[in-house]
Amino acid sequence: MKAICKSTYNEVRNNAQKGSLAALLFLGENVNLNKILIIIFICATILTGYKAYAQDTTSPIPFLITYPYDGTEITSTTFAWSASADDVGITGYELYINGELKASVDSSTLYVTLNESFSDGSYKLYVLTKDYSGNKTKTPEITVYANTIAPAIKIYIDNEEIPAGSSIRRMPLVTVAITDVTGIDKNSIKLAIDDKIVAASIQAQDSSSQHPSDCALSYKIETPLSAGTHTIKVEAADQFGSKNISVLGQLEAKEVVTLSGTPINYPNPFKPKHGQSTKIAYSLSNDASITIYIYDINGQMTKRMALSPGGETSPGTGSGGRQGYNEVIWDGKTDYGNIVGNGAYIYFVVSAEKIVGNGQLAVYD
Template identity: 30%
Template sequence: MVPLSRWRAGAAGLAAVALTFAVVPAATAAPVLLSQNKPVSVSSTGGSAYAGTNAVDGSTSTRWASQKNIDPAWIYVDLGAVAAVSQVKLTWDLSCAKAYRVELSTNATQWSTVYETTTGDGGVDDLAVGGNARYVRVFGTTRCRTGSAYGYSLQEFQVYGTVGADTEPPTTPGNARASDITSTSVKLSWDASTDDKGVVAYDIYNTGQLVKTVDGATLTTTITGLTPNTNYGFYVNARDGAGNVSQASNTVAVKTPPDVVDNEPPTAPGNLRSTASTANSVSLAWNASTDNIGVKGYNVYSSGEQVGSATGTSATISGLKANTTYPFTVKAFDAAGNLSAASNEISVRTKAGGDVIGEVKQVTTSTDVPWGLVNLPDGSALYTERDTHKITRVTQSGTKNTVGTVSNVSGTDGEGGLLGLEISPTFAQDHWLYVYHTSPSDNRIVRIKYENGALGQSQVLLTGIVRNRYHNGGRLRFGPDGKLYAGVGDGQSGSRAQDINSLNGKILRLNPDGSVPSDNPFPGKYVWSLGHRNIEGLAFDSQGRLWEAELGNSVMDELNLIKKGGNYGWPSCEGTSGSGCGNSAYNKPVRTWGVSSASPGGLTIVNDTLFMSCLRGERLYRMKINGSGTDTPVAYFQGTYGRLRTVEPNPVTGGLWLTTSNGDKDSTGNNSNTRIMNVALN
């Protein structure tokens, strides 16, 4: 959050902060003082004269003081009921906090950071915040007076808001549109949303990534720092003072023009050569091309088909057949998309034997997006088609047939639709398939009978998972405990990830009949872990441990080893980046990647080796599990097949099913160009 006294810093500064934590001004409704004379809990006191109740007695002549020379220290107030908190006013004594955070909670156990600073200077901090909470905490980590005779000291701790939580989101922003498009910027405008309490902010996204936040009175803003000659898909979400987020506006498609008119292609790469080969891969190198503006990268071809890409002058092409001769050429391209002439052609023969990652064979193609995939006892597989809402059976030889269409499925003009698919661990007896899908009103989990080659009876197990254009999650996985685990996105509202009463931004754990397991970490709740942004990969290892892969916003994607009841930090921590990452309550990721190198689409484990498919990164990572970590990830197929969505074991071949996800940024059926492949593991 931002101090009210500093609000005039403007939207440009606001946007930079919004990438770390949610930023909203105060709610438009007049706030009410909620904290005065309410119960208070503290980490310690410096004596009977400095009790925590002094901070909520309405007098600046009294104060709470923590025990001297102890870091951290905290104080929280119980408002008595959940309220829409909109303002926190802190009146510090000389012994103030240089570094502290303000946190909200509905249960005094799980806390969500809504303001954080490392430059506190005492005096009065008047902070605009947003969120539903019964408990509000100030958590100090560094004292202004670092001497051993001092602690933290608050004269007054005042919390303002509206009694009774605001759960109604704003209406959808209308008529989003673009103008003044340059090679590096675009002006975006939209029609105002409405809300029962008042819209306090608009969040602007590009295909699921937050790029800027403006206040609720602003309906036009300019997005800068764009890349010339690049496609973007911008949309807007409205947000109120309680943190409720609207559905997304229409998407505005923008292509920035080149910064200069460039019709001159690079020169052809020279001296293409093989530097190494194995049974299933070939390493290539070549001399750099030149260009009047600059070379952006290189594409590698075999028999006219692109099989790889690189930004430098070398590449390794994998997934080849052993003891086979392949021809290769390379072409350079620049930022304007001009493609050079081909390099010299060379022929390279792979060696006999086999690599860890063996030959890739195309099983079949699809005009839709294959999202979830399960193996059937007869050796065939079923997969969901995200945008047609069909479930299709495919044999090992590539024969396909539709087994049925799932009812009540709705797209989101983004990443919603028919998503995760899982098969009952007792399928031979009960014939249940488990499905995660978007409906017209929410995301939900259902189970459907699959008998005699067709879909039959269905049963809704769980509803009320907030849907949005992106961040719907959707991966399902049965654990060795017989429970169903579901990876759920935050629905484009980071605050939900820390709200224990929300299903979003979580891994959920269900009994097969949809009830809440009695041994879940939060009694009566489906929540198994929290603090997630958008989960698309879940897998269990031989020890029964759950691994998870999730998409970050603009900095880092994550691989996590999940602990029961664990908190993984979003939205105040993205990977290892963010002001909240120092919070000891957050579990740290096992691995992180820059979002352009990953954006996980799926995760599976074979022989305690993790395989993570990547969308934006267009590659498959292989990582051997070592204790609670992994060895160094090795990337395969970079630039070979495009976006990779789902990876699953193929028990018939001993390898992997691997699906692509090209043309997946809308909810239109049969407008994609995708493949289903088998990857050999040797």
């Protein structure tokens, strides 16, 4: 239409300037002058607008997202914005979420409701508009959050994730891992032992963030727990107030021993058929009940020696359960009193049903 009007307008104008009657007869013999002038006026108006569009380089005026607010939680799937305007008019609005076009509406509509759900996490939003010349304006980008799940909490005792009812040392190290994709409120984190809140060290993966997605909590129990059962409770909330409480209960505090270094035995190899014995030596962190198990290379238990805290259980075995250095004597005989055959053997030092050390020895007669 623009091309036709432009051609018509130019031809009529040129003929009129020449004083030619063709200007009056251009659209037919029966067309009067008033009709010709009306057509010329319409064409001139369209061409003027066309020239305005072609020459327009001004973008629509700035506008803003009015719902939701930047940094807040998404509570509905409706998004709204203020109106923009332009001297030649705007074509409509487009909503983008994380860079993906989600909806398009006409220039008179200032909101959109999406028929979709949002999983927990952060989302970046902006709205874009453009005029009929193609000039674009978009709102400042905002970040909003979807939040349906409270922070995840994992409790570790001496760097192990253990179930309720487990045995623990009387002075264990308690560590906690807390995660939440929408951000953790560090001020909400509480660690309680037997319902008594303790001052724990909190470290965030992103220390500069007010609401980090990962936090680590650590607390070393310096005063030994009393013998019996204990409960550890951790509480944490995300930045929107969704709270989680994790409880690890029925933990039985026991005096769990540790070894300094690796057990050794000498002589190695030794000759029990010639009356020779070997000594298994190790150092304990504290007095504890110790059991030494000796197995042959086929996995058959050959010898079991039970040692009491602070002293010896069986005559001739030496002390084996006292704090500090210990030597346990093995004469190379089985639990039935038979001398073992030549070969390699493995021994385990066990306390409270936990292997705290092991070694190898050989018999060669």
